[in-house]
Amino acid sequence: PGTKYYVKLRAFTAPDKFTDTGYTVVYTEVDNTAWIVGACVGFSEEFEELKHVGREQPCTAADLPVNRPKNRFTNILPYDHSRYKLQPVDDEEGSDYINANFVPGHNSPREFIVTQGPLHCTRDDFWRMCWESGSRAIVMLTRCVEKGREKCDRYWPYDTRPVYYGDIAVTALNESRYPDWTVTELMLSRGAEQRVLKHFHFTTWPDFGVPEPPTALARFVRAFRERCPPDARPVVVHCSAGVGRSGTFITLDTALQQLAAHAEYLDVFGMVHAMRRERVWMVQTEQQYICIHQCLVAVLEGQDLAAPP
Numbered sequence: 001p002g003t004k005y006y007v008k009l010r011a012f013t014a015p016d017k018f019t020d021t022g023y024t025v026v027y028t029e030v031d032n033t034a035w036i037v038g039a040c041v042g043f044s045e046e047f048e049e050l051k052h053v054g055r056e057q058p059c060t061a062a063d064l065p066v067n068r069p070k071n072r073f074t075n076i077l078p079y080d081h082s083r084y085k086l087q088p089v090d091d092e093e094g095s096d097y098i099n100a101n102f103v104p105g106h107n108s109p110r111e112f113i114v115t116q117g118p119l120h121c122t123r124d125d126f127w128r129m130c131w132e133s134g135s136r137a138i139v140m141l142t143r144c145v146e147k148g149r150e151k152c153d154r155y156w157p158y159d160t161r162p163v164y165y166g167d168i169a170v171t172a173l174n175e176s177r178y179p180d181w182t183v184t185e186l187m188l189s190r191g192a193e194q195r196v197l198k199h200f201h202f203t204t205w206p207d208f209g210v211p212e213p214p215t216a217l218a219r220f221v222r223a224f225r226e227r228c229p230p231d232a233r234p235v236v237v238h239c240s241a242g243v244g245r246s247g248t249f250i251t252l253d254t255a256l257q258q259l260a261a262h263a264e265y266l267d268v269f270g271m272v273h274a275m276r277r278e279r280v281w282m283v284q285t286e287q288q289y290i291c292i293h294q295c296l297v298a299v300l301e302g303q304d305l306a307a308p309p
């Protein structure tokens, strides 16, 4: 148990891809069950097959002149069919728009609302989305500034004084800091109603890269699941563009829940394929795709991934 095997499963000839032939598959044996966790040589080809998934779908709302300034990046636009719609304000054109999509997870086809890091001009819309969706958890996977560049607005309070974002007051109740993440309890108030929302902020994940070590991500996912309110409300997930790091987090969260439910096999390709039908570039780089498999191997091998107390 726990021994890792490299097995050549079959020869294939793909002259445009690889000089040699054959997949090398990494699998590990736990409780006399062989778990195939990925084809090392095949990662590139498998990830490449995801390139065009979903790309034919329209993004007309995002392209409206009134909404263009609400997009952080010109090439990261939400598909119309899965976009989150804010409750419109009177007949104000574009008032239902935010750069965000519903994305499936282990528990439901619209388990997550994946969005870009709020801009200063969209942070009131961001809080309106959190309130109107009934969400009780935000997962943030970027720092606000990385290498001197703004990746995300500081959209929540710096201290315990309440801050208004539109007609929603946000108050930080308490904060727990760990080496790779911070969990903050926030009180949201709108009119006479109040609710508590947990903010899970992973702080050591470089843009376009992977956490170091990659298993820090598995620890964070486990810490999130242990503290996430067990309700059926959507979880808001964002990074800077809301595609690379957000897609990686959701894929690992989904796969680990399938493992815990004793799934017979894990179809990482199928999970990413399903997410990319709903939001563009979910899991953006091959390194992120491999990181997911590395985390799964660590969990299957029983590495100690307990979250800090």
Ligand SMILES: CNC(=O)[C@H](Cc1ccc(NS(=O)(=O)O)cc1)NC(=O)[C@H](Cc1ccc(O)cc1)NC(=O)OC(C)(C)C
Pocket (backbone or CB within 6 Å): 072, 073, 074, 075, 076, 142, 207, 208, 239, 240, 241, 242, 243, 244, 245, 246, 284
């Ligand atoms: C490779 N970089 C990008 O694609 C980023 C968007 C982006 C995606 C993913 C991530 N990582 S994350 O999802 O993990 O936060 C960050 C930023 N886009 C931009 O910087 C685009 C340029 C671009 C790059 C690549 C491309 O294929 C098309 C257009 N620039 C851009 O939108 O410029 C503004 C911000 C001035 C409006």
